[in-house]
Amino acid sequence: MPKELVVDPTSTRRRTEIEFKPIPVHAYDRSLAEERKLRGDAALTEILRHMMVVREFESMIASFKATGSYRGIEYAYRGPAHLSIGQEAAAVGQAVSLEPGDQIFGSHRSHGEFIAKGMSAFAKMPKEDVADLMANHRQGRLAETVDAHLDSVGTSNAEAFLLFGLLAEIFMTQLGFNGGMGGSMHAFYAPVGAYPNNAIVGASAGLATGAALRRKLSRDGGICVANIGDGSTGCGPVMEAMNFASMAQFRQLWQAPFDGGLPVLFFFTNNFYAMGGQTSGETMGWDRLSRIGAGVNQEQMHAETVDGTDPLAVADAVARKRQLLAQRKGPALLDVECYRISGHSTTDANAYRDRDEIRLWKQHDAIELMAGKLINAGLLRDDQVEDMKADTVRTIEAVTSAAVNPNIAPPVDVGSNPTLIGKFMFNDTSQPVPSGISTFTHPKGEVAAMRALARKARNGRDEEGNLHSPLRAVTLRDGLAEAIVHHLEHDPLLIAYGEECREWGGAFGVHRGLSEVLPHNRLFNSPISEAAIVATAIGHALAGGRSLVELMYCDFIGRAGDEIFNQLAKWHSMSAGELTVPVVLRASVGSKYGAQHSQDWTGLITHIPGLKAIYPATPFDAKGLMASALSSNDPVVAFESQRLYDQVELFADRVPEEYYRIPIGEPDVKRTGEHITILTFGPSLYKAVAAADELARDGISVEIIDARSLVPFNYDPVLTSIKKTGHLLIVTEASERGSFAMTVAATASRYGFADLKSPPRVLGSPNWIVPGAEMESTYFPQAHDIIDVVAGEILPDGRNRRRGVRNWDDLALARAGL
Amino acid sequence: MATRIVVPQLGNEITEAEVTEFHVAVGDTVVEGDAVATITTTKMAVEIETPENGEIASVDVEEGSIVKIGTTLCTLS
Numbered sequence: 093m094p095k096e097l098v099v100d101p102t103s104t105r106r107r108t109e110i111e112f113k114p115i116p117v118h119a120y121d122r123s124l125a126e127e128r129k130l131r132g133d134a135a136l137t138e139i140l141r142h143m144m145v146v147r148e149f150e151s152m153i154a155s156f157k158a159t160g161s162y163r164g165i166e167y168a169y170r171g172p173a174h175l176s177i178g179q180e181a182a183a184v185g186q187a188v189s190l191e192p193g194d195q196i197f198g199s200h201r202s203h204g205e206f207i208a209k210g211m212s213a214f215a216k217m218p219k220e221d222v223a224d225l226m227a228n229h230r231q232g233r234l235a236e237t238v239d240a241h242l243d244s245v246g247t248s249n250a251e252a253f254l255l256f257g258l259l260a261e262i263f264m265t266q267l268g269f270n271g272g273m274g275g276s277m278h279a280f281y282a283p284v285g286a287y288p289n290n291a292i293v294g295a296s297a298g299l300a301t302g303a304a305l306r307r308k309l310s311r312d313g314g315i316c317v318a319n320i321g322d323g324s325t326g327c328g329p330v331m332e333a334m335n336f337a338s339m340a341q342f343r344q345l346w347q348a349p350f351d352g353g354l355p356v357l358f359f360f361t362n363n364f365y366a367m368g369g370q371t372s373g374e375t376m377g378w379d380r381l382s383r384i385g386a387g388v389n390q391e392q393m394h395a396e397t398v399d400g401t402d403p404l405a406v407a408d409a410v411a412r413k414r415q416l417l418a419q420r421k422g423p424a425l426l427d428v429e430c431y432r433i434s435g436h437s438t439t440d441a442n443a444y445r446d447r448d449e450i451r452l453w454k455q456h457d458a459i460e461l462m463a464g465k466l467i468n469a470g471l472l473r474d475d476q477v478e479d480m481k482a483d484t485v486r487t488i489e490a491v492t493s494a495a496v497n498p499n500i501a502p503p504v505d506v507g508s509n510p511t512l513i514g515k516f517m518f519n520d521t522s523q524p525v526p527s528g529i530s531t532f533t534h535p536k537g538e539v540a541a542m543r544a545l546a547r548k549a550r551n552g553r554d555e556e557g558n559l560h561s562p563l564r565a566v567t568l569r570d571g572l573a574e575a576i577v578h579h580l581e582h583d584p585l586l587i588a589y590g591e592e593c594r595e596w597g598g599a600f601g602v603h604r605g606l607s608e609v610l611p612h613n614r615l616f617n618s619p620i621s622e623a624a625i626v627a628t629a630i631g632h633a634l635a636g637g638r639s640l641v642e643l644m645y646c647d648f649i650g651r652a653g654d655e656i657f658n659q660l661a662k663w664h665s666m667s668a669g670e671l672t673v674p675v676v677l678r679a680s681v682g683s684k685y686g687a688q689h690s691q692d693w694t695g696l697i698t699h700i701p702g703l704k705a706i707y708p709a710t711p712f713d714a715k716g717l718m719a720s721a722l723s724s725n726d727p728v729v730a731f732e733s734q735r736l737y738d739q740v741e742l743f744a745d746r747v748p749e750e751y752y753r754i755p756i757g758e759p760d761v762k763r764t765g766e767h768i769t770i771l772t773f774g775p776s777l778y779k780a781v782a783a784a785d786e787l788a789r790d791g792i793s794v795e796i797i798d799a800r801s802l803v804p805f806n807y808d809p810v811l812t813s814i815k816k817t818g819h820l821l822i823v824t825e826a827s828e829r830g831s832f833a834m835t836v837a838a839t840a841s842r843y844g845f846a847d848l849k850s851p852p853r854v855l856g857s858p859n860w861i862v863p864g865a866e867m868e869s870t871y872f873p874q875a876h877d878i879i880d881v882v883a884g885e886i887l888p889d890g891r892n893r894r895r896g897v898r899n900w901d902d903l904a905l906a907r908a909g910l
Numbered sequence: 911m912a913t914r915i916v917v918p919q920l921g922n923e924i925t926e927a928e929v930t931e932f933h934v935a936v937g938d939t940v941v942e943g944d945a946v947a948t949i950t951t952t953k954m955a956v957e958i959e960t961p962e963n964g965e966i967a968s969v970d971v972e973e974g975s976i977v978k979i980g981t982t983l984c985t986l987s
């Protein structure tokens with residue numbers, strides 16, 4: 093597609109000034125009489141009651157943490173208790189202005205938002221829908237328990253269901269909403285729009301933004317809310333998410349009906365403190381949090397500071413922002429000022445604040461203020477408020493008695509089922525082969541890059557055995573591209589993005605030509621925001637989409653560390669399998685650009701439970717494994733060696749034109765042999781082949797196995813091979829210490845011990861930086877290094893012919909930290 | 911003096927490219943910045959521009975052929 097936005101020096105160089113609009117601070121001034129007219133008295137009373145429910149629920153947890161009991165109920169609760177006592181107006185005010193389908197993403201301090209959203213959603217949904225939801229949740233077990241033990245508790249079964257499901261989760265029991273795999277800081281119940289809380293400060297900013305992308309694409313009118321704290325404004329990923337959500341392309345380049353801003357609200361519950369650090373005045377420079385909006389986009393994110401101690405002021409602000417989002421003018425930012433009367437956690441000694449300050453805010457307690465307002469206006473009498481409190485206490489007491497009772501809320505029984513948690517790690521299902529009508533805007537035949545690919549030879553050698561030029565035969569890049577093209581063409585739920593993904597075709601050209609057949613809403617250039625790229629991909633997937641995103645170099649994994657290690661890897665298991673995360677994260681393994689652009693970081697990914705990982709080395713494997721990755725309902729990290737993008741097929745007879753899948757986790761024997769097994773990861777395959785050719789001339793016959801995948805990993809082909817050869821050499825380009833190759837060596841030793849004639853040996857890169865291109869051959873294992881190890885150490889033939897530089901003493905190096 | 915327009919260095923890994931299309935023929939006049947040919951590497955398609963004004967004196971390779979980096983595509987007079 094031709095260039096769409098022209099950078100014209102005449103206009104960019106024109107003298108002008110940037111103007112900012114004033115940012116409203118506490119602008120709300122509606123009278124109660126107006127609110128009564130607007131909402132009705134019953135709704136106002138309900139707002140008060142919801143705040144009381146949140147307060148009592150959290151007071152109960154506070155009481156358990158402080159004294160081990162609550163109203164005579166004994167229970168030793170060991171988990172986290174980040175309570176929001178004092179902040180209830182922010183949570184309830186927000187929830188009353190959201191629709192049931194709107195999705196909130198929480199923080200470590202989000203019990204209140206969760207309860208408020210659930211109560212509001214249940215109250216707004218048709219009764220039959222609520223009954224269906226409860227009956228269908230985990231085969232109705234939670235609903236049955238509520239019917240049996242909490243019937244006629246509180247105002248409705250639905251509320252008892254919500255509070256019990258949450259508390260059972262906080263106590264990590266089987267009946268909890270996450271099946272006991274999440275707990276306080278990770279609780280979710282998607283049917284009411286309560287998407288996960290998050291123990292990582294600010295992480296919900298990116299997840300909510302990604303979910304909003306899905307909402308925008310599905311055009312269901314819903315919005316997403318990132319519930320995060322004032323302290324999170326110091327987190328890079330929060331800034332990245334706000335910038336991502338504000339990308340000009342949504343308005344300038346995306347076409348109807350997908351044009352316009354993202355429907356996401358960044359709702360900062362600003363309690364003036366992180367844990368002990370004071371945001372305004374100490375750790376931040378913004379003075380008023382809402383100022384941030386002015387730096388993000390022209391609309392200043394419609395930022396406002398509102399009174400978070402008044403639920404009506406919050407409800408008013410959220411309703412107005414929601415309307416803006418519905419008009420596709422998002423994103424929006426609210427700075428909701430309130431105060432956490434409770435400690436950060438129950439071990440908080442309050443060393444960072446004065447008793448007097450706490451006293452001032454207790455006198456300004458949101459619940460007392462709201463109750464007073466309603467009493468003054470004659471909506472409620474004192475005794476009715478007291479009755480409401482007493483009813484709330486009775487509800488929480490009943491829910492608590494049930495949740496602490498192991499006969500009613502049984503604990504997760506890992507003792508009798510030791511691999512139970514393991515079963516939640518992966519979904520292990522795949523979507524059917526996408527075969528819907530083409531979603532491309534033009535036929536593939538009109539795209540030069542695709543026409544050229546269609547003309548290429550399907551194998552790497554011609555009839556005489558000569559190597560084809562990568563311009564004339566299918567390469568590893570082409571294999572990846574063919575799988576990606578198929579999925580993007582036929583799966584409308586799949587979107588692809590990353591840095592320079594469109595016209596550039598991705599830094600290494602895998603997406604080449606796709607910008608000519610896919611509109612911006614299916615394929616777009618992202619900002620250089622690795623954290624936001626991964627976080628939004630996850631949010632998009634959690635909300636029902638499928639995401640294919642790219643980190644230009646795997647060396648940039650660090651920039652998306654939390655997003656990959658804590659979010660991508662964990663949401664399936666932390667939700668006991670209720671949430672799926674179909675994300676493919678492509679990451680190239682570089683070379684030639686030195687220490688920060690050439691590292692094989694497979695070991696970081698394989699170390700984290702919950703991520704699948706592939707590392708194909710041939711065009712045939714790349715196509716089949718990428719097809720499996722894109723079909724998988726689990727997150728898959730796809731490593732791609734930059735040195736292999738131009739590799740043609742040398743092993744399979746041909747790379748089929750048709751779509752096919754290769755199961756993830758199956759190593760492949762690339763060459764059979766008798767005397768030694770060499771297992772390779774990624775591009776080491778070709779070094780092993782060159783070494784094997786040379787060793788064959790000395791009568792050493794090598795069996796070569798290409799791992800192809802890292803997680804999962806089927807050891808059978810390796811163990812079978814060891815049975816025959818008795819020797820195992822594992823070659824990887826990763827630094828040896830902590831590498832996946834070391835894990836494989838240890839496991840192979842254990843299970844192949846009886847068959848091994850020598851200890852398995854890992855030949856990897858040394859534990860120092862990747863040097864520049866000029867020195868790379870002394871760093872990544874070469875064919876002659878493999879020969880040195882095989883013919884010099886494992887199967888010594890007595891001839892000294894060492895050619896590599898690796899004659900170092902590994903134990904001495906280890907002592908030196910190398 | 912004739913100016914040669916060559917296949918430029920297109921990245922570390924790239925050693926050759928395909929001449930996908932010539933946009934000029936012998937005798938055409940070109941202005942600095944005009945695209946004379948499109949060449950394609952495995953990674954991308956690149957338009958090769960003339961560095962100066964002139965007339966195409968010769969076209970030195972065939973469309974569709976694979977050429978090494980540094981090969982003369984055409985000359986200007």
Ligand SMILES: Cc1ncc(C[n+]2csc(CCOP(=O)(O)OP(=O)(O)O)c2C)c(N)n1
Nearest residue numbers: 201291292293321322323324363365366367
């Ligand atoms: C990435 C990250 N860094 C640090 C922490 C530890 N921590 C937990 S809560 C918290 C303070 C957060 O402050 P804020 O965002 O204002 O939320 P609040 O606790 O006030 O609700 C910190 C530092 C964390 N959980 N995650």
Ligand SMILES: [Mg+2]
Nearest residue numbers: 321322365366
């Ligand atoms: Mg805070």
